[in-house]
Amino acid sequence: MNRPPQIPPPEPTRAQRIVLALLRPNTAILLVLVVLLLSSPLIYRASRLSGLPDIPPPFDLNRYGTVTIDPKDNAHEFYKKASPLLIGESGLDADEYEQALEEGWPAASEDVRKWVADNQPAIALWREGTAKPDALGHQPKDSRIDLLLPSIQTLRVSARLAVLDGSRLEAEGQPQEAWGVYRALFRSSRHCGRHGTMIERLVGIAIHAIVVESIQKWAANPDVDSEMLRRALDQVSTDYEMTALTSTAFQSEYFMAMSALDDPNLVAFLKGGMLGRLRRLGPSVIGELPTGPVLFLCNEPELSRRVTKHAFANWLAQVDKPRHARTRQHGGYLKLFDPVPGAKAGTLTPAELEKHFMSSLVARILLPAMSNLDAAVTREQAKQACLVVILAAHAYHRDHGEFPGRIEDLRDGYLDKLPADPFGKADEAIHYRRIGERGVVWSIDDDQLDDGGDVEHVQGSPDPGDLGYEFAPPEGAEVRAPLNRRRRNQSVHPDAVRPTNPNRQFVVGEFHRVTMPSGFQYHNMPTPSRGERVLESTFSATEGRGMVRRRRTRTGRSVFWSNGQDGQGRFDAIGHTRESRGHSLAQPVPVARPIARGLYDGLRLRFIR
Numbered sequence: 001m002n003r004p005p006q007i008p009p010p011e012p013t014r015a016q017r018i019v020l021a022l023l024r025p026n027t028a029i030l031l032v033l034v035v036l037l038l039s040s041p042l043i044y045r046a047s048r049l050s051g052l053p054d055i056p057p058p059f060d061l062n063r064y065g066t067v068t069i070d071p072k073d074n075a076h077e078f079y080k081k082a083s084p085l086l087i088g089e090s091g092l093d094a095d096e097y098e099q100a101l102e103e104g105w106p107a108a109s110e111d112v113r114k115w116v117a118d119n120q121p122a123i124a125l126w127r128e129g130t131a132k133p134d135a136l137g138h139q140p141k142d143s144r145i146d147l148l149l150p151s152i153q154t155l156r157v158s159a160r161l162a163v164l165d166g167s168r169l170e171a172e173g174q175p176q177e178a179w180g181v182y183r184a185l186f187r188s189s190r191h192c193g194r195h196g197t198m199i200e201r202l203v204g205i206a207i208h209a210i211v212v213e214s215i216q217k218w219a220a221n222p223d224v225d226s227e228m229l230r231r232a233l234d235q236v237s238t239d240y241e242m243t244a245l246t247s248t249a250f251q252s253e254y255f256m257a258m259s260a261l262d263d264p265n266l267v268a269f270l271k272g273g274m275l276g277r278l279r280r281l282g283p284s285v286i287g288e289l290p291t292g293p294v295l296f297l298c299n300e301p302e303l304s305r306r307v308t309k310h311a312f313a314n315w316l317a318q319v320d321k322p323r324h325a326r327t328r329q330h331g332g333y334l335k336l337f338d339p340v341p342g343a344k345a346g347t348l349t350p351a352e353l354e355k356h357f358m359s360s361l362v363a364r365i366l367l368p369a370m371s372n373l374d375a376a377v378t379r380e381q382a383k384q385a386c387l388v389v390i391l392a393a394h395a396y397h398r399d400h401g402e403f404p405g406r407i408e409d410l411r412d413g414y415l416d417k418l419p420a421d422p423f424g425k426a427d428e429a430i431h432y433r434r435i436g437e438r439g440v441v442w443s444i445d446d447d448q449l450d451d452g453g454d455v456e457h458v459q460g461s462p463d464p465g466d467l468g469y470e471f472a473p474p475e476g477a478e479v480r481a482p483l484n485r486r487r488r489n490q491s492v493h494p495d496a497v498r499p500t501n502p503n504r505q506f507v508v509g510e511f512h513r514v515t516m517p518s519g520f521q522y523h524n525m526p527t528p529s530r531g532e533r534v535l536e537s538t539f540s541a542t543e544g545r546g547m548v549r550r551r552r553t554r555t556g557r558s559v560f561w562s563n564g565q566d567g568q569g570r571f572d573a574i575g576h577t578r579e580s581r582g583h584s585l586a587q588p589v590p591v592a593r594p595i596a597r598g599l600y601d602g603l604r605l606r607f608i609r
Contacts, residue, residue: 041297048299052306052356053346057254058313064251065141067195069134075191076137078129079151079158085122086154087115101160104217105167116164123165126158130184133242135191140248143197143256145366152192152200159185159207163214175223182218183235185211190242193249197256198373201249205380212387219394222474226398233391233414240384246319246377250370254312257366261301261308266362295361303356304363310353311336311367319374324426333357335371375446378422382443382467385419385430389441390471393432397473403439407432423448423467431468442468 071077089097092111100108108116129135137151162185169178189211192204215236219229260266295301311334318326318337327338334357336350348356357363392414393403404410407418407429418429421443432441433453440453445467454465 045297045299048303048359049306051352052303052310052348054306055309055313055344055346058309058316059247059251059254061141061255065255066139067136069136073132073134075129075132075135075188076151078125078132079135079155079188079191082122082125082129082158083151083154085119085125086157087119087122088157089115089160091115100164100167105164105171108164108168112164113168116161116168119161122158123161126162126188127181127184130187130191132191135194137196137200140195140252141255143252144259145256147197147256149196149200152196152203155188155192155203155207158188159210162188163210166214166218170218170221170223173223175218175221176228178218179224179228179232182211182214183232183239185214186236187239187242190239194242194244195248195252197252198249198368198370201244201373202376205376208380209383212383215387216390216469216471219391220472220474224394224474226395229391229395229398230414233388233395236384236391237388246374247316249373250312250315250319253368253370254308257308257363258305260366261305261362266295266301298361300360301362304360304366307353307357307360307363308367310348311357311363313347314339314350314353315370315374322420322426323378323422324424324428330354333369334367335369335374378446379467381422382430382445385421385443386441386467386469388415388419389430389432390439390469393439393441393471394474402437403434403473404432405434407441431466435470438470438472440468440470442466 092115093109096109096112100112105113137149138147162181166178166181166185169175169181185207189204189207192207193201215232218224219232314334314336317340318329327340329335329337330350332350332354334350334354336353338350339347357367389407389410392410395414396404396410411418421428421430423444423446430441430443431450431453432439434440435453440455442453442455443466444450445465451466453468453470455468455470456465
């Protein structure tokens with residue numbers, strides 16, 4: 001039987017040959033590796049959003065993004081008109097200017113007095129604006145990082161002018177007219193940040209701190225009677241109700257961050273805008289700016305956009321509540337809160353959100369330290385509570401010849417209710433006690449520890465004390481603030497401790513003279529600020545030819561230093577030692593009063609004042 005001839009299989013096409021080659025084990029493995037290698041950037045990009053769900057905006061953008069105010073009721077319209085008329089303080093001698101601000105009109109030089117007189121047209125327009133019920137410098141939805149705020153910046157100068165103008169009126173025997181200036185300054189502090197950003201709100205807080213000191217001095221003026229004090233008390237309480245909720249500034253900051261993240265030219269924006277200018281100051285300012293390919297690979301700005309939404313949702317759920325009513329706040333950069341019970345699905349824990357924040361490239365640059373604003377607002381609330389008590393206590397003094405023995409005494413005809421301590425527990429009132437003829441009022445401050453009214457301290461010391469004021473009766477108008485402007489940024493040696501000596505006597509012991517190489521100086525030791533004048537020089541102790549001296553500066557800081565072996569050290573007007581002969585042991589060393597201990601390489605000083 002003949003078999004039909006077998007037809008050979010057709011030759012595979014080119015495409016088939018390629019497929020067969022790719023299916024070979026070695027080739028297939030290599031192909032899979034190539035595919036994985038090529039797709040890994042996309043896989044990594046997608047994984048960046050893992051565990052970070054997208055959520056809606058944390059508040060109603062349409063409702064809070066636009067504010068409608070009649071221009072006739074808008075204080076900023078008048079502040080803008082006053083700005084071109086304002087003559088800056090740049091032409092004044094810095095020392096004379098600071099001296100007038102701290103010591104009042106009698107200490108003002110002729111140049112300072114002329115500066116105030118020349119600015120009266122600007123002051124008049126500024127005061128007209130302070131009488132308005134609201135203020136809007138820009139719409140919240142228009143907040144941007146590069147937004148210029150000229151009217152807010154000029155309010156700083158206007159505040160200093162108002163302090164001097166009010167002091168002038170007091171010196172001329174016009175306390176009622178002076179109060180009108182101080183009240184205008186108080187109201188301008190409420191206008192700042194009324195619908196604005198964190199910076200605007202912080203400017204308002206700074207102006208509030210300035211006017212609180214001025215009002216205290218005014219309250220101690222013997223020409224101010226009980227009726228004027230009661231009226232002032234009612235007005236500062238009413239005017240403080242103009243203060244915007246803390247969430248208002250947070251919402252403006254959200255608009256600002258999202259406007260940057262939504263910018264189609266984000267890279268150019270980062271490099272050319274304010275962040276780029278900061279970057280040119282040095283890599284340590286904000287770190288390396290990301291480039292376009294890096295942003296794409298890291299799924300930016302989408303990751304930062306989601307982090308921003310979650311962070312602001314977390315903050316906005318808590319910041320308008322009293323501190324004692326909030327959930328637990330965590331550490332880290334964002335200072336996030338525990339979610340409220342029954343929080344919506346997708347709400348992240350603080351640890352989860354902080355992890356995503358640290359992995360972001362843009363959010364780490366854009367998101368401000370909003371916890372700083374929250375703390376500043378609470379301190380302002382504490383100072384406001386202290387001011388209310390001080391005005392009521394002075395009114396009580398005018399009626400009874402002494403300050404009240406207890407804060408509860410003010411409830412009889414002076415205060416309807418005692419102001420709360422914003423750092424305290426629920427129903428915890430601001431603290432007060434009388435010390436001889438003086439009074440002291442304080443908040444326990446952020447450390448949550450009641451130090452019994454220790455309001456004389458230097459920021460940065462191991463125990464920062466309380467936040468408050470010690471005030472005197474009308475016969476002595478000295479007012480000591482919790483942190484003097486010059487002392488606010490002073491550092492302190494880590495060995496400094498809180499005062500415990502009730503006798504407040506100055507004693508020096510344990511001084512050991514040490515010989516050091518000529519020209520040796522200690523570094524990183526703070527010195528008195530420029531312009532501080534020495535009011536008191538006290539020879540304290542000697543051993544051999546070395547000595548320790550103490551001088552009290554105009555702002556109340558005590559400075560200790562050693563003259564060296566020859567006893568010829570000098571102390572000049574700006575607080576530096578001058579070495580004439582021999583060896584200088586140390587630069588001036590500011591210490592926390594009344595007790596401080598210092599150990600400086602053989603120079604051991606023990607101070608008790």
